[in-house]
Amino acid sequence: MSGDLxxxxxxxxxxxxxxxxxxxxxxxxxxxxxxxxxxxxxxxxAGRVAARLCKLGVAxxxxxxxxxxxxxxxxxxxxxxxxxxAIYLPLNIDYTESEIEYFASDATPVLAVxxxxxxxxxxxxxxxxxxxxxxxxxxxxxxxxxxDPVERQPDDIAAILYTSGTTGKPKxxxxxxxxxxxxxxxxxxxxxxxxxxxxxxALPIFHxxxxxxxxxxxxxxxxxxxxxxxxxxxxxxxxxxxxxxMMGVPTFYVRLLxxxxxxREAAQTMRLFISGSAPLSADIHRAFEQRSGxxxxxxxxxxxxxxxxxxxxxGDRRAGFVGPPLPGVDLRIxxxxxxxxxxxxxxxxxxxxxxxxxxxxxxxxxxxxxEFRPDGYFITGDMGFIDTDGSVQLVGxxxxxxxxxxxxxxxxxxxxxxxxxxxxxxxxVIGVPHPDFGEAVVAVVQPVGDFDAAGVRAxxxxxxxxxxxxxxxxTLDALPRNTMGKIxxxxxxxxxxxxFAG
Ligand code: MCA
Ligand code: AMP
Numbered sequence: 001m002s003g004d005l006x007x008x009x010x011x012x013x014x015x016x017x018x019x020x021x022x023x024x025x026x027x028x029x030x031x032x033x034x035x036x037x038x039x040x041x042x043x044x045x046a047g048r049v050a051a052r053l054c055k056l057g058v059a060x061x062x063x064x065x066x067x068x069x070x071x072x073x074x075x076x077x078x079x080x081x082x083x084x085x086a087i088y089l090p091l092n093i094d095y096t097e098s099e100i101e102y103f104a105s106d107a108t109p110v111l112a113v114x115x116x117x118x119x120x121x122x123x124x125x126x127x128x129x130x131x132x133x134x135x136x137x138x139x140x141x142x143x144x145x146x147x148d149p150v151e152r153q154p155d156d157i158a159a160i161l162y163t164s165g166t167t168g169k170p171k172x173x174x175x176x177x178x179x180x181x182x183x184x185x186x187x188x189x190x191x192x193x194x195x196x197x198x199x200x201x202a203l204p205i206f207h208x209x210x211x212x213x214x215x216x217x218x219x220x221x222x223x224x225x226x227x228x229x230x231x232x233x234x235x236x237x238x239x240x241x242x243x244x245x246m247m248g249v250p251t252f253y254v255r256l257l258x259x260x261x262x263x264r265e266a267a268q269t270m271r272l273f274i275s276g277s278a279p280l281s282a283d284i285h286r287a288f289e290q291r292s293g294x295x296x297x298x299x300x301x302x303x304x305x306x307x308x309x310x311x312x313x314x315g316d317r318r319a320g321f322v323g324p325p326l327p328g329v330d331l332r333i334x335x336x337x338x339x340x341x342x343x344x345x346x347x348x349x350x351x352x353x354x355x356x357x358x359x360x361x362x363x364x365x366x367x368x369x370x371e372f373r374p375d376g377y378f379i380t381g382d383m384g385f386i387d388t389d390g391s392v393q394l395v396g397x398x399x400x401x402x403x404x405x406x407x408x409x410x411x412x413x414x415x416x417x418x419x420x421x422x423x424x425x426x427x428x429v430i431g432v433p434h435p436d437f438g439e440a441v442v443a444v445v446q447p448v449g450d451f452d453a454a455g456v457r458a459x460x461x462x463x464x465x466x467x468x469x470x471x472x473x474x475t476l477d478a479l480p481r482n483t484m485g486k487i488x489x490x491x492x493x494x495x496x497x498x499x500f501a502g
Contacts, residue, residue: 003154004177006082008184009219010149013043016195016222024072025228037072042079047146049080052138056111056131060085060150063109063160067091067100067118068135070205070229077113077135078211085150088159090206094465101125103162107172107362113138154178160362161208163303164410172362173304182355183306184216186326191272192313193221200239200246202231208303209277214247233259240266247274249406250438253284257291267292276301277406278438279394285319298322300394302380306356309392324390329354332377333385336398339373347385349398351377402431402439407467409441414470417463418443423451428479428487429470434500442499443470444492446479472499
């Protein structure tokens with residue numbers, strides 16, 4: 001049997017052909033009507049979409065850029081790309097023209113699939129080199145023709161997902177077929193997925209969490225997913241009596257707790273709640289257990305690596321810990337500067353190795369090399385330690401990164417835009433505790449002349465996705481600096497820690 005991703009999908013298509021794979025929620029928008037999709041339906045449709053991709057000239061190894069709403073059609077497009085041997089490249093629907101322009105020029109896709117409202121934008125951005133069509137048009141052009149699955153090698157790239165960095169432009173993490181197959185197989189085993197499972201899917205499907213962790217767990221195990229357009233606590237609670245598993249970012253758990261409809265009875269049929277992408281506070285972990293009787297299982301991962309650690313399925317799920325490394329993952333703690341491996345209990349940078357670790361950054365060999373140790377360990381940029389029971393606790397990040405509602409914001413990107421403005425002398429962008437998003441983006445600026453914070457936020461929104469725009473801009477006569485002249489972000493974070501409290 002081939003080790004490529006579609007072959008893994010095909011096992012489920014064959015074994016569970018008549019079983020429901022996706023229960024599409026009615027309100028998924030224009031593309032879909034509410035309906036159930038069996039594994040057989042999905043395989044057939046993916047075959048038709050793959051045939052259309054071939055007609056459009058998408059050859060194995062070519063990139064397909066996708067910025068579309070969450071829908072079953074988007075999911076089918078993903079599966080069809082894998083079937084056609086193409087490289088799937090999903091984008092957050094919140095990305096703006098300048099962001100999309102960069103991804104398109106960097107990844108040089110042969111085809112972009114977008115929403116009707118951004119068709120002109122994509123045509124502008126792509127020029128002659130990239131074909132563009134809307135998801136709706138793509139599906140209208142389908143015929144009964146099926147394309148056979150294209151065999152790929154385990155080391156071939158299945159998807160590229162962009163992640164920003166502390167400096168420079170976003171980097172495209174190349175995820176191979178072997179990366180995705182190995183991680184999916186480990187997870188269904190570790191989290192005990194069976195065909196009887198029914199997963200509430202309320203995450204976006206342009207990130208590793210929603211597309212690979214949640215969706216592959218369902219597809220690999222022959223389970224069913226209740227496919228919701230987005231997280232909305234009332235809707236999720238409404239589906240819970242008929243579900244067994246939910247995966248979410250900590251904000252999902254905060255919002256469930258804020259909803260009085262979330263009770264022990266509501267969660268009665270659930271067997272597992274999984275949290276990741278950002279730290280789940282020990283307080284939320286405890287409050288959730290008190291309310292529902294469930295101990296959330298927290299796990300830790302990255303776009304570049306897939307899932308790395310997980311609290312145990314059976315055994316103690318420790319609040320504030322992300323658990324021991326998953327089977328097949330080698331994890332060590334090292335000194336950030338020297339790379340010396342540290343003893344158990346010592347705090348350092350988390351480094352990892354395993355079949356799930358990505359192939360490198362798209363066309364950035366130097367950046368790739370810089371993030372691996374000579375012995376092949378990938379340097380995550382997360383700081384933590386390993387406890388006596390082997391469980392990992394993350395205590396911070398070496399990288400200057402804010403995680404807001406499970407989405408990464410690199411301060412440098414926002415600071416560069418602010419620093420370019422004539423009404424800003426200098427800016428520091430920091431993350432401060434936020435009751436809903438975990439951390440919120442805040443800008444502290446030294447203004448020049450008249451300064452209109454609301455106007456600046458609106459201007460930033462034209463260049464930045466909404467989640468990156470500072471929730472608040474604070475003005476100061478001068479930014480605090482240390483003796484070396486460096487802005488003291490730590491001091492600012494302490495000073496504004498209570499900004500969103502209460
Ligand atoms: C939306 N907004 C946000 C966020 N989301 N602001 C900060 N942080 C966010 N995460 C902005 C909107 O642009 C809008 O701005 C305003 O906040 C109101 O949005 P709201 O309606 O509250 O947001 P929402 O639509 O309810 O979304 C919040 C959310 C969503 C449900 C938490 O962001 C979400 O689904 N996050 C999950 C992301 C995820 O899947 N992360 C995994 C990546 P305005 O009003 O100004 O327009 S990490 C990963 O994949 C790794 C591998 C891992 O470990 O999992
Ligand atoms: P991304 O680049 O979007 O894949 O985000 C990966 C980063 O999310 C990791 O490097 C961590 O900093 C963070 N992360 C993921 N899961 C957790 C978790 N359970 N607790 C704390 N941080 C997490």
